[in-house]
Amino acid sequence: MTEYLSVKNLLIERDDRLLFKNLDFTLTAGDVIQLVGRNGSGKTSLIRTLLGLMPDFDGELCWKGKPLFQEKDDFFNNLLYLGHKASIKSALTAKENLEWLVAPYYKVTDEKIEQALSEVGLRGYEDVECHSMSAGQNRRVALAQLYLLDLPVWILDEPFTAIDLAGVAQLEARIAEHAAQDGAVILTTHHVLEIDSVKRVNLDDFAPSSSASNAGGSHGS
């Protein structure tokens, strides 16, 4: 099984305030890791650190066993990242947004985009400008990337935001399907996920006052 990411003895501070320390986990093919923790515990900060956007940290981050930032081209070539904002341009149509979002990877056909939009419940919305769609529909346009891009590692920050119950169930099914096909997923959400064998990493366990953090850490599943 490919070991994609490993996080060893990670410590992150923001504005001189310790968020967590002694954090350890690995992301292997087939894994779904749910980052949990109270508001402000550092879930997004951890994701930003993995993406290289917060370079001040202590600890070791590896991609396929080698230092992550030496391997960042391979990492980014294998990564689908969806941030907690949907990253949708309101002046563009659903189809134009998806063309723009997948352009760094490859050119997709209109048919593939239509299929992906149909998967997220937006059949017939291809040529609708996103400013005239709801928040949940905008999120669904972004989520259509999960049906378009063939990338093994997904990092999804609050992907369920604004999504209705049926959409949540469908997204959970897509995540489980990806993992079953040897993909790997890290996501943040406050939802209780209906996905078998999801591993939970609770950042509260690694917060400064926590005994796990002081004792060297562990992660639950």
Ligand SMILES: Nc1ncnc2c1ncn2[C@@H]1O[C@H](COP(=O)(O)OP(=O)(O)OP(=O)(O)O)[C@@H](O)[C@H]1O
């Ligand atoms: N833009 C920022 N500049 C400085 N500090 C920030 C910024 N955003 C967040 N922080 C600090 O970093 C800490 C961690 O924030 P982060 O967004 O990583 O938490 P989170 O676990 O993702 O929270 P939530 O569950 O509310 O999304 C917060 O307690 C906050 O004090």
